[in-house]
C-alpha cells in the first residue's frame with residue numbers, strides 16, 4: 442500500500458476516546474489555573490491543535506490515495522491490467538438454477554470474498570496456468586491437485602481429443618499430467634482470455650483443506666516411488682526441521698514426518714523463497730475464486746453428483762461418465778484427525794491460519810479435532 446501512515450493513524454483513531462479524555466483533562470487543568478493562563482499554556486494548546494490538524498489532513502490524503510489505487514483512477518501511475526476481474530456481470534446458465542445447492546455455494550463464496558478478501562488485485566495471464574480450456578464445449582476447469590484432478594484431466598482429454606480417446610480410464614494417469622496435452626488459459630492472448638472467461642462454463646473442485654493436505658503428505662512423502670519429491674522437498678525439510686538428522690535421511694529425504702512437514706509449511710522462510718508446491722498450495726492462490734466467478738464449485742465430498750452436474754451443464758452427459766471409481770484415496774476426517782494428534786496446539790493454529798481462506802471461502806467448518814481454542 443502506498444500509505445504506510447494509514448495504519449498508524451487508523452490505530453490512533455481507535456484511541457480517540459483516550460485522546461479526547463486527555464485533552465479534556467488538560468483543559469480542566471487550564472480552568473483550575475484560572476487567571477494564571479500563561480504563554481506556555483497557550484503554546485501547548487496551539488501545538489496540540491497543529492498536531493491534530495496535520496494528522497487529520499494526512500488521513501484524508503491517505504484515504505484518497507487508497508481509493509484511487511482501488512479504482513485505478515490514480516493519475517499518472519495507472520497499473521490497471523487489461524484483464525477485468527470477473528466478479529459480476531457474467532450470465533448464469535439457466536440449467537444451473539436447477540442445482541440449488543450449487544447456487545448456494547456460489548453465493549456463499551461471493552459473500553465470503555466480499556467479507557474476507559481485502560486485497561483486491563487484478564489478474565495477469567501468469568495467474569491462469571491452472572485453468573484448463575476446452576474450446577469445443579466452452580469449458581474452463583481450474584485443477585486443484587488432490588481433488589480428483591487426474592480424472593478431470595482425463596475427462597477433458599477425452600472431450601478435446603476429437604475422438605482419439607473415448608474412455609477416460611484408458612488414459613494413463615501420467616499422460617493426463619503431461620504439460621501440453623491440455624491447453625491452459627494462460628496460453629491465450631488477453632482478448633482471447635477475456636472472451637473465454639465471459640462466455641465459458643467455469644468450474645472448480647475443492648476439498649476439506651486439511652484432508653487435502655494430509656492426502657498430499659501421504660502421497661508425496663510416504664510412498665517410496667515419489668523420489669522426485671523426496672529429493673526436492675524432503676531433503677530440505679529434514680535439513681531445516683530435524684534435530685541431528687542421519688546422513689542417509691539428509692541425502693534421500695524419504696522419511697519426512699507429518700510434524701516436520703507442518704513445520705516446513707508454517708516457516709515464513711518457505712513462502713519467502715518460492716511459492717508452495719501446487720499439491721499444498723491453497724486453492725484460493727491456485728484458482729483465484731474471488732476474481733474468477735466460477736459457475737460451479739464442486740466438492741470432493743459430493744464428487745459423483747457434482748461431476749454429473751458439470752457434465753450435464755456441458756451437454757456431454759450422454760457421451761462419457763466421470764470415473765469416480767478412481768477416487769481411491771482414503772484420507773477422510775478420521776484420518777486427518779490421527780495425523781493432527783501429533784501437532785502441537787500452537788502449530789495447529791498456525792496451520793489453520795495458513796489455510797483459513799480455503800476454509801472460509803468454501804464453507805468448511807473448523808475441524809473438531811483441532812486444539813486451538
Ligand SMILES: *[C@@H]1O[C@H](CO)[C@@H](O)[C@H](O)[C@H]1NC(C)=O
Pocket residue numbers: 542545546549804806
Ligand atoms: C455451509 O455449511 C453448513 C454446515 O456444514 C451447511 O449447513 C450449509 O448448508 C452450507 N451452506 C452452503 C451454501 O453450502
